[in-house]
Each structure stands twice: as C-alpha cells, then as structure tokens.
Amino acid sequence: MKIQDTMGIKYDQFSTNRRILMGPGPSEVHPRVLNAMATPLIGHLDPQFLDIMDDIKSMVQATFDTRNNMSFVVSGPATTGMETCLINLLEPGDEALICINGVFGERMADMVERCGGVLKSVEAPWGKPIDPEDVRTALRSCKPKVIAIVHGETSTGVLQPLEEIAGLAKSVDALFVVDAVTTHCGVDLRMDDWEIDAMYAGTQKCLSAPPGLSPISMSYRATQAIADRKTKVQSWFMDLSLVQNYWAGSRRAYHHTGPVSAMFALHEAYRMVLEEGLENRYERHERNHLILKEGLEEMGLEFLVEEKYRLPMLNAVKIPDGVDDRKVRKQLLQDYNIEIGGGMGVLDGKIWRIGLMGESSSINHIHMLLSALKKIL
Amino acid sequence: MKIQDTMGIKYDQFSTNRRILMGPGPSEVHPRVLNAMATPLIGHLDPQFLDIMDDIKSMVQATFDTRNNMSFVVSGPATTGMETCLINLLEPGDEALICINGVFGERMADMVERCGGVLKSVEAPWGKPIDPEDVRTALRSCKPKVIAIVHGETSTGVLQPLEEIAGLAKSVDALFVVDAVTTHCGVDLRMDDWEIDAMYAGTQKCLSAPPGLSPISMSYRATQAIADRKTKVQSWFMDLSLVQNYWAGSRRAYHHTGPVSAMFALHEAYRMVLEEGLENRYERHERNHLILKEGLEEMGLEFLVEEKYRLPMLNAVKIPDGVDDRKVRKQLLQDYNIEIGGGMGVLDGKIWRIGLMGESSSINHIHMLLSALKKIL
Numbered sequence: 001m002k003i004q005d006t007m008g009i010k011y012d013q014f015s016t017n018r019r020i021l022m023g024p025g026p027s028e029v030h031p032r033v034l035n036a037m038a039t040p041l042i043g044h045l046d047p048q049f050l051d052i053m054d055d056i057k058s059m060v061q062a063t064f065d066t067r068n069n070m071s072f073v074v075s076g077p078a079t080t081g082m083e084t085c086l087i088n089l090l091e092p093g094d095e096a097l098i099c100i101n102g103v104f105g106e107r108m109a110d111m112v113e114r115c116g117g118v119l120k121s122v123e124a125p126w127g128k129p130i131d132p133e134d135v136r137t138a139l140r141s142c143k144p145k146v147i148a149i150v151h152g153e154t155s156t157g158v159l160q161p162l163e164e165i166a167g168l169a170k171s172v173d174a175l176f177v178v179d180a181v182t183t184h185c186g187v188d189l190r191m192d193d194w195e196i197d198a199m200y201a202g203t204q205k206c207l208s209a210p211p212g213l214s215p216i217s218m219s220y221r222a223t224q225a226i227a228d229r230k231t232k233v234q235s236w237f238m239d240l241s242l243v244q245n246y247w248a249g250s251r252r253a254y255h256h257t258g259p260v261s262a263m264f265a266l267h268e269a270y271r272m273v274l275e276e277g278l279e280n281r282y283e284r285h286e287r288n289h290l291i292l293k294e295g296l297e298e299m300g301l302e303f304l305v306e307e308k309y310r311l312p313m314l315n316a317v318k319i320p321d322g323v324d325d326r327k328v329r330k331q332l333l334q335d336y337n338i339e340i341g342g343g344m345g346v347l348d349g350k351i352w353r354i355g356l357m358g359e360s361s362s363i364n365h366i367h368m369l370l371s372a373l374k375k376i377l
Numbered sequence: 378m379k380i381q382d383t384m385g386i387k388y389d390q391f392s393t394n395r396r397i398l399m400g401p402g403p404s405e406v407h408p409r410v411l412n413a414m415a416t417p418l419i420g421h422l423d424p425q426f427l428d429i430m431d432d433i434k435s436m437v438q439a440t441f442d443t444r445n446n447m448s449f450v451v452s453g454p455a456t457t458g459m460e461t462c463l464i465n466l467l468e469p470g471d472e473a474l475i476c477i478n479g480v481f482g483e484r485m486a487d488m489v490e491r492c493g494g495v496l497k498s499v500e501a502p503w504g505k506p507i508d509p510e511d512v513r514t515a516l517r518s519c520k521p522k523v524i525a526i527v528h529g530e531t532s533t534g535v536l537q538p539l540e541e542i543a544g545l546a547k548s549v550d551a552l553f554v555v556d557a558v559t560t561h562c563g564v565d566l567r568m569d570d571w572e573i574d575a576m577y578a579g580t581q582k583c584l585s586a587p588p589g590l591s592p593i594s595m596s597y598r599a600t601q602a603i604a605d606r607k608t609k610v611q612s613w614f615m616d617l618s619l620v621q622n623y624w625a626g627s628r629r630a631y632h633h634t635g636p637v638s639a640m641f642a643l644h645e646a647y648r649m650v651l652e653e654g655l656e657n658r659y660e661r662h663e664r665n666h667l668i669l670k671e672g673l674e675e676m677g678l679e680f681l682v683e684e685k686y687r688l689p690m691l692n693a694v695k696i697p698d699g700v701d702d703r704k705v706r707k708q709l710l711q712d713y714n715i716e717i718g719g720g721m722g723v724l725d726g727k728i729w730r731i732g733l734m735g736e737s738s739s740i741n742h743i744h745m746l747l748s749a750l751k752k753i754l
Contacts, residue, residue, distance in 0.1 A: 010648075010651060010652060011432055011435075011436065011644075011647070011648050011651065013413075013645070013648065014413070014425075014428075014429045014432065014641065014644050014645075015425075016416060016417075016419045016423075016425050016426075017419070017425065018417060019417070019418075019419045019420065019423065021418065021419075021420060023420055025634055026418050026420065026421065026634065026637055028417070028418065029417070029418050029638075034415040034416075034417065034638075035415065036390075036391070037414055037415055037638060038411040038412065038414055038415040039393060039411075040393075040395060040396070040405070040406070040411065041396075041398065041403050041405065041406050041587060042393045042394070042396045042398075042716075043396065043398060043400055043403065043716045044403065044588065046393075046396065046710070046716065047710075048391075048392075048393050048394065049393075051391075052391045055388055055391065058386075059388065062386050075453060075454055075589065076452060076453040076454075076457065076614065077452055077614075077633045077634055077635075077636065078633070078634070079613070079614050079632075079633040080453065080614050083612065083613055083614050107613065110613055111613045113609075114609055114610070114611050114612065114613055115611065202634070204634055210418060210636065210637060210638035210639070211421065211634040211635065211636050211637060211638075212452065212589060212636030212638070212639055232490075232491055233491070234491050234492065234611050234612070235460065235491065235611075235612055236456070236460055236484065236487055236488045236491055237453065237454075237456050237457050237460050254721070255456075256454040256455070256456040257402055257403065257454055257455065257579070257581055257588040258454075258588065259454065259587065259588050259589030259639075260403055260587060260588060261406075261411075261414060261587035261588075261589070261638075261639075261642070262587070262589055262636075262638075262639065264391065265638070267388075267391050268390070268391075270388070271387075271388050271390065274386050274387060274388065275387060333423070333424075339419075339420045339423065344631070
C-alpha cells in the first residue's frame, strides 16, 4: 500500500497475523531463534563470525550423523542445496539415475538434464515409495555416476527407506545422493552408517529456522569426484571448489557475502535441536504424528500413503469427496489463522498436507487443527 | 564451543561484540529492520506474504527508477543476482563483452565462460574506470548480445560513468547489464533513463538490510530475449521463466520456499530508504564521503581513485609505506570494534576499503574511525 507524498513514495509497515504454521514449511520458529536473528550484524569475515560458522559446520556434522569434513551451509534455499550437489558431482555426459515419485524427484531430473547429465530414471506412483527392485533392474542397463533419491517426498508424504538402495549404489560404485530437506532433524537419518555420499537439507522444516539456507555434506568419495572433474562446474555461485575456501580454507577466502543474520538464526535453531537431542526429537515427531493420525481417522479421514511409509512430519490426507479443498484451507487460514498445505501436481485438490515439523510438532497444534477442522467439515 | 553430555552435544549461545561496520558490507542495519526480521513467520504463499512481495516489487521499481514489470528479488546473495542476469540472457555461443577493472568484472567474465558464452573483454587497470573509447574499439571486432559493466567496483572504489557506454550498447543492439550491488540506494542510478536492460543489486550495502538477497530488474527487451531462448537456462534455481511465476504469475506458483524473514527485513529497509527519499540519501552519502575525505587527507592519506571517479560509499585509501595492513585492521577491530576492509587481489595489502554505506554513512561513524586511526597510525 503506497502513499505518494512530496518526498517520494511511502509504504505502510507490513502487518501479519499470528499464524499457526502446519503446512509443508516454513514451520514455526522459536522466539529464541527470532531473537538470535535480530542480533546486530557483524562482518561476514569477522573472526567472531568465522567461529559461528565453525560451530554450524560441526552442528551439520552432528545432525547429519557424519564425520565428513565437507559439511557446511549453502547460502540459498534448499533447492540450491539440491542443485549444488547434482551439478558438482555430474559432468556433461555422466549418467545419473534419478528416483522419481513426486515433485522433488522430478526437479532433480530436470537439473540433471540442465547440467548436461544423461538422465536415467526409476519411477513409482505418487504416494508410493521407490521399489529397490526397480533400481536393481535399472542398473542392468546403465552405469550411473550418481543415484539420487528423496528421503521425504514433501509433495506426497512418503518416507523412503534408503539402506537397500544405498547398498545398490555402492555395488555399482555410484555416488548416492539424498534429499533430506523434510526429514532433517525429524526422523532417523545417518549419513555415514547408510553410506550416503551427498546430502542436502532445508532449514524451514523440522529444524525450525527461517527458510533461505541449505545445510549440505559430501563424503570423501564425493569430494574426490569433485576434485577429479575435468570441466568447471557450470555455476560460479554453487561451485564447491570455490565455496569451500570460505567455509574451510586456512585463509577463509571471500566468495560471497555470507548471510550473517540467517546464520545467527541457524546457530540458535541447531542449538535447540541438540539440546533436545536428536533421538528425543525424532520420537516427538513420531508421537505427534500418531496422535494426529488417531484424530484424523476418528473424523473419517484417510491417509494417502501406506502406514509403514508415512512421513511423521508431513501427513498427506485424502480430501473427502464433495469437500472443496480451497474453501476449507481458506477458512482455516481466515477464521483460525491455521495454514495447512494443498496438493501439488497430480495431487492438487486431492490431498491436504499437514505439517508437524519442529516447533509446529506439538500436541496443542494438533488440538487446534482438529478442533477447527471438525467445525469446518 | 561444545560440551558433550548425556543428551548429545551442546553448544554455547553465540556471542558477538557490537561492531561498527565500515567495510565493504554488510553495513549496519537499523533496529527497525532487525525487529521486522524477527516478526513470527507466515507461510511463503500466505496472501499476506504475497502482499509484502508485491510491495517489495514496487519498491525495487522505485529505487531502480524503472517501470520494468520483471522487477523482483532473487533468493540468494548478490552473486546470484549477477549469475541470474547473465545466464538467462546468454545462450551457448552468444558473445558477451565484459568490462573488467576489478574483482566483480572478473567474476562476470568467469560466469560467461561457465554458461557457454563467448567472452570478449575490455579492461582497465584496477582503480581506473573503463574508457568508453575502448568499448567502441572492441565493438569493431565483435557483435555481443550482452555488454556488462560494474557501476561501483567494490574491489577498487571506482564509480563507473554509464551513460555513454549504454549508448554504445544501444547502437549495436546489445543488452546492457549493470552491476549495482554497491551503488544501489547510495548514488544516482536510473535504469530506464539510462537504458539499462538488466540490473542486479545487493541488500547489505547502501540499502542497509542483511545480506542474502539480490533485487534485480529486466527491461522489456531483456524479457523478450529470455522468451526467445532456444535452450533451457542451465540453472533450475535461477531460471527466470520459472521464478517469475512465483513473483508475478496470476497463480503465484510455488518455485522455492521464499526467504520469509529476510523479505520482512527487506520491506522495512526499503521503507526507510523511501521515507528518507532517494535524492536525500544520495546527497547524504556524498556529503559524508567529502567529510571523510577531508579527514583522511588531513592525516596525509591518499585515495587510490582519481577524484571524479570515486565511489562515495566505498573509499579506497592507499596504505602508507611501512604500515602493516593486517595489524592496523586487527587493532581497529579488537580495540575499537571498527571493521574496515582490506584490498582484494592485486590490491591486497595496498589499500583499505572504508565503507560509508546506508546506516553506516554518518558523521559519527567518520569521527569514530578517524579518531581511532589517528591513535593507531
């Protein structure tokens, strides 16, 4: 809203309602994290900031459950983490086997083609996990440098078992790339034990930090593949051979201006995760998922995904026949300040996506949503 | 600093000194902007957030002095703004004429090669502006699709006159791309009047918002060039044909999760710029530059750049013979909490870069720095 005056254009201060965030992210952010973010800035090469970066690097290692030295944070949303992993590992002509059962698998496939990779794919219907047998079959007719898969498909609510496919990747000497955007800090995920070579996450889901950064990690094998490249990475911004000098080099060389305030927030959010303890946090996400499930089933609502493959932090629920998706979500937002997500792509209008992520994974959130939904439906 | 305990790893809360930021950015951020950033989050597709995005789009237009419809903010640091402009306008095989007289011209040249462009360049020594005659000469032996130049070379302190080179670009029907990272909101810059086709800025300089976002704008000619592409943009994240659907499409389609908190901060920072008025803000930057200049010259310090080409917001000062660059900057930081910048590349150890940007462009900042420098030198 702007008002012309003699000095130029004036805009009103923005105003927002206090929303209850139960969609696919961003989740709610604890006041401790908001306060940390509002700390007056220091320089992005200030020794005090480099100490904070060192902490964060070690927090990424702790929460990814990895000892990988190349563990840090990309200065962009989770999508830049995805793109960073793929374009650094692939050179033009390299084969990549992408597992596709939702929006984010499709996005990875698109990125492979854009960077000159040769796309091979294994698919499963949206709402079902990738079958390791299909990966085994696909590997008979290709020799991929990279096999990539989404751990928690945010578009469908599917939790993908990883270990068997990790073993298949290992057996053909492929690098195993995992999208942990939604599962990071919300469900068991062990980068080293499961032999994952490259992994990227988001901050705005179970970690409950604001969106805009992407923690990533690369195994020794992955860093070797990057060191052995014959061509430059197509993106200057995402070229890890440059970025790593800012995060890990002895001289901490300037690459880009680090997002100081967002990193302040991330530091405090990781602190809260580690204070709670990863196991406790996973258990909380699972427990609240089961409480929500019971409540939804009492109302006659059904899940899209078979029980054993459900993401605890993102509940994909079928919209009952005759119910108007957008009208219900609009009512939830307008009358109750509650945000839930709609379906994407082929699931648009067919499911709701109810997030119980990080700070938003609480019994009170469930009660607020179930009570409001009962009044509306 | 971490402490092992039974629940996992614990980290101390980070602690920072209250710094006086007088380097090449980030500049200081007003408490109003920090408070806005700490507003509890809302969803990145919430109608209230889309309103904020609409405001920001119009604020980018106002501060770029343009009516371009494709004016918005890239969700990454200014370097992603640079890369977004170049890779969307260039297709493999396209010629680009890059003007190089510092780090950021070099960076653009590197990006041109990475995206398959054919690099042509015009150079000037670091510390001097690009001579339009050299551009004219270069145009005799190439037919570039893009001519790109840095308005304020942060690595050297040079303010580049743009209008004559803009005219040359027009005369050969090339798209004129301008890096306004350091000059945005600090010195006169008129995108439409000067016929600039693509421009990107940073938030952490004269705009005094936290780093991590890049306002950009594309002229109608530039958007036509993007629409006429025969190949996909190499980056999924930076593909403007996708990004624009989130910012301007009638359905506001999901592309990536918008950096909600950073956008809250940006909205408030732009409000403060427009309250002050662009002309007043430019005049303040110029006035404070002259006061600093007088003080530095009284101390016998000399500028790197000839007077008429000096950036008011970034003062490149020669380090006197026998003075230890790093020792002085360390002392300023440790004893006075004042950050100034060192030189980059060939100017490492030879200059200091003193920023008077946005909130850091004030008489009190100048007094603090000059007094501290006098004690140290």
